[in-house]
Amino acid sequence: MQKYFIQKEKRFWTNLVNNLMGQVFFLSAFIAVLSLFLITAYVFYNGIQVFKVVSLKDFIFGFEWEPVTRKLFGIFPMIITSFYVTIGALMLSAPLGIACAVFLAEIAPLSAQQIIRPAVQLLAGIPSVIFGLFGLSFIVPLIQTFAEVAGLSILAAIIILSVMILPTIISISEDAIRAVPKELKESSIALGTTKWQTIYGAILPASSSGLMTAITLSLGRAFGEAMAVKMVIGNTQTMPDFSPDTLFGLLSLARTLTTNIIGDIEYAEPGPHLQSLFATGAILFIFIIFTNAIYYLFLKKAYGVRRAQ
Amino acid sequence: MQRVQFDKGNILRIQTEQKIALGTLWFSGWLIVTVLIFIIGYIFYFGLPTALSFHYLFSPPDGGRYDTGGILYQLISTLYLIFGAIAVAAPIGISAAIYLTEYAPQNAITKLIGFAIENLAGIPSIIYGLFGLAFFVIFLKFEYSLLAGALTVAIMVLPVIIRTSEEALLSVPQRLRQSSLALGVNKWQTIANVVLPSAFPGILTGILLSIGRIIGESAILILAAGGSITAMPSLISSDYPYFLPESARTLAVHLYYQATSYDTRGKAFATGVVLILIVLFLNFSITQISKSYRKRFLS
Numbered sequence: 038m039q040k041y042f043i044q045k046e047k048r049f050w051t052n053l054v055n056n057l058m059g060q061v062f063f064l065s066a067f068i069a070v071l072s073l074f075l076i077t078a079y080v081f082y083n084g085i086q087v088f089k090v091v092s093l094k095d096f097i098f099g100f101e102w103e104p105v106t107r108k109l110f111g112i113f114p115m116i117i118t119s120f121y122v123t124i125g126a127l128m129l130s131a132p133l134g135i136a137c138a139v140f141l142a143e144i145a146p147l148s149a150q151q152i153i154r155p156a157v158q159l160l161a162g163i164p165s166v167i168f169g170l171f172g173l174s175f176i177v178p179l180i181q182t183f184a185e186v187a188g189l190s191i192l193a194a195i196i197i198l199s200v201m202i203l204p205t206i207i208s209i210s211e212d213a214i215r216a217v218p219k220e221l222k223e224s225s226i227a228l229g230t231t232k233w234q235t236i237y238g239a240i241l242p243a244s245s246s247g248l249m250t251a252i253t254l255s256l257g258r259a260f261g262e263a264m265a266v267k268m269v270i271g272n273t274q275t276m277p278d279f280s281p282d283t284l285f286g287l288l289s290l291a292r293t294l295t296t297n298i299i300g301d302i303e304y305a306e307p308g309p310h311l312q313s314l315f316a317t318g319a320i321l322f323i324f325i326i327f328t329n330a331i332y333y334l335f336l337k338k339a340y341g342v343r344r345a346q
Numbered sequence: 347m348q349r350v351q352f353d354k355g356n357i358l359r360i361q362t363e364q365k366i367a368l369g370t371l372w373f374s375g376w377l378i379v380t381v382l383i384f385i386i387g388y389i390f391y392f393g394l395p396t397a398l399s400f401h402y403l404f405s406p407p408d409g410g411r412y413d414t415g416g417i418l419y420q421l422i423s424t425l426y427l428i429f430g431a432i433a434v435a436a437p438i439g440i441s442a443a444i445y446l447t448e449y450a451p452q453n454a455i456t457k458l459i460g461f462a463i464e465n466l467a468g469i470p471s472i473i474y475g476l477f478g479l480a481f482f483v484i485f486l487k488f489e490y491s492l493l494a495g496a497l498t499v500a501i502m503v504l505p506v507i508i509r510t511s512e513e514a515l516l517s518v519p520q521r522l523r524q525s526s527l528a529l530g531v532n533k534w535q536t537i538a539n540v541v542l543p544s545a546f547p548g549i550l551t552g553i554l555l556s557i558g559r560i561i562g563e564s565a566i567l568i569l570a571a572g573g574s575i576t577a578m579p580s581l582i583s584s585d586y587p588y589f590l591p592e593s594a595r596t597l598a599v600h601l602y603y604q605a606t607s608y609d610t611r612g613k614a615f616a617t618g619v620v621l622i623l624i625v626l627f628l629n630f631s632i633t634q635i636s637k638s639y640r641k642r643f644l645s
Contacts (some may be wrong), residue, residue, distance in 0.1 A: 065441030066445040069463045072501045082480075152379060162625045233364040264565050314476070317474055321472070
């Protein structure tokens with residue numbers, strides 16, 4: 038019988054490579070932690086510098102943004118507009134998205150699913166500048182024809198954003214609805230309820246934490262969207278006009294936190310102006326952290342969905 | 347015993363309710379398809395004639411007010427950006443996924459890594475852009491350059507690559523690993539020769555998804571890569587003692603500048619058509635890959 042010789046030298050090298058690769062893999066994974074730390078540190082560190090020039094109170098609650106001429110850094114109108122636009126977009130797309138998810142999960146025949154699901158995926162893949170272009174060349178003139186306004190408006194931003202966050206809402210809601218146990222649906226049907234009564238009375242309540250996850254995650258996405266909103270909102274730095282003349286601000290031009298950064302970065306000089314843009318980013322970041330915390334504290338346990346990409 | 351009474355009016359009401367509700371659900375499902383087709387159709391209607399011309403695709407932009415040139419430099423810088431970002435993000439992301447699926451013990455550090463990945467995925471791109479500006483452009487003195495943009499974008503797509511690779515690795519049957527280990531092969535050799543080849547299609551899907559994200563990205567690049575239009579783009583140049591980074595515009599950023607200036611808005615549609623065609627192609631490839639992948643593992 039042939040004897041097996043184990044080459045000691047070769048084994049040494051294979052063992053070394055084996056151990057080394059384990060370390061390499063660990064380091065690569067740790068880069069994620071490092072990146073998160075660096076991003077947080079750099080944005081906040083650069084942002085905090087502006088508070089040498091302006092107080093935190095004047096920054097957050099100031100009504101006027103004149104960074105170059107009068108050194109006024111008030112972002113209150115932008116905070117309000119960001120919330121207005123985000124909530125508006127969610128009010129349009131949450132019902133529509135959840136309805137579409139129910140349709141996909143419970144009603145649609147396979148052939149319809151095979152058309153709608155790729156469409157939703159494609160919608161998720163379309164770059165935000167294309168939504169911006171569409172908004173600018175279709176939605177804005179459309180608003181112009183119905184009202185005597187510029188067209189660039191909060192309403193246009195809401196419409197565009199609501200289309201953009203639909204895929205997030207649909208895919209997470211659909212997962213949540215599909216995760217409802219079959220027994221629950223069958224017991225409901227066995228009681229003689231109609232399909233709609235089962236959906237309304239059993240499936241939606243059972244998947245409510247998943248639906249809340251969908252809404253929370255898309256809230257973060259809508260709040261952080263910059264380019265498409267920048268292209269259709271007009272980017273004026275004054276408080277939107279909330280009078281009934283402009284449909285309570287809907288037809289008014291405005292500026293959000295994200296568009297403030299994109300708009301001003303083109304001419305911001307290093308110094309307080311640039312720092313104030315980092316501070317704007319930091320405020321935005323705090324809100325994103327806040328929605329993430331809601332997701333972590335209340336929703337993740339109840340509904341362990343993977344974070345949407 | 348009480349008799350069950352059927353109230354005809356009530357049944358009628360329930361049935362009508364059911365019809366209206368299901369009709370609404372049906373309508374919202376198809377509405378989304380309609381919206382998608384309308385948006386794409388709108389962009390194609392105005393952009394397709396220009397986009398299909400050889401001149402537009404393969405001549406450099408002239409940077410003038412009406413910009414009679416094409417988008418050659420923008421195509422090149424987009425390719426550079428994809429190449430640079432993927433070259434950084436793919437090795438790191440795949441390695442991280444290997445660590446998380448094959449090595450990671452159940453401890454605090456693993457939890458921290460998972461937490462970081464999940465949070466990175468939720469950060470809006472404008473925050474990444476600010477970071478790229480502060481860290482790569484200003485602190486590391488890369489200036490506005492494709493390199494700074496590519497590195498920032500690499501961090502942005504890292505969670506996408508990690509998550510999809512992780513899923514691909516998890517779907518490799520445990521028995522494959524066990525058979526390999528039972529032959530006396532060590533862990534790294536098992537991963538390199540057995541696990542990674544089986545997970546390859548899934549990992550490729552993740553990379554294609556990331557390419558889609560990179561192509562569509564604009565906020566990061568405006569903040570970190572600048573918007574120079576007429577310079578021949580390069581990732582790293584040999585001019586300087588070490589390198590002289592250059593500012594460049596990718597397709598998506600170019601579209602933004604074209605669209606926001608009234609004189610070139612018509613051209614923006616053509617750039618949009620090019621972008622949409624690339625996205626369509628990527629989506630198609632992903633579908634094909636996952637189809638063949640599913641066939642292989644289910645048979």
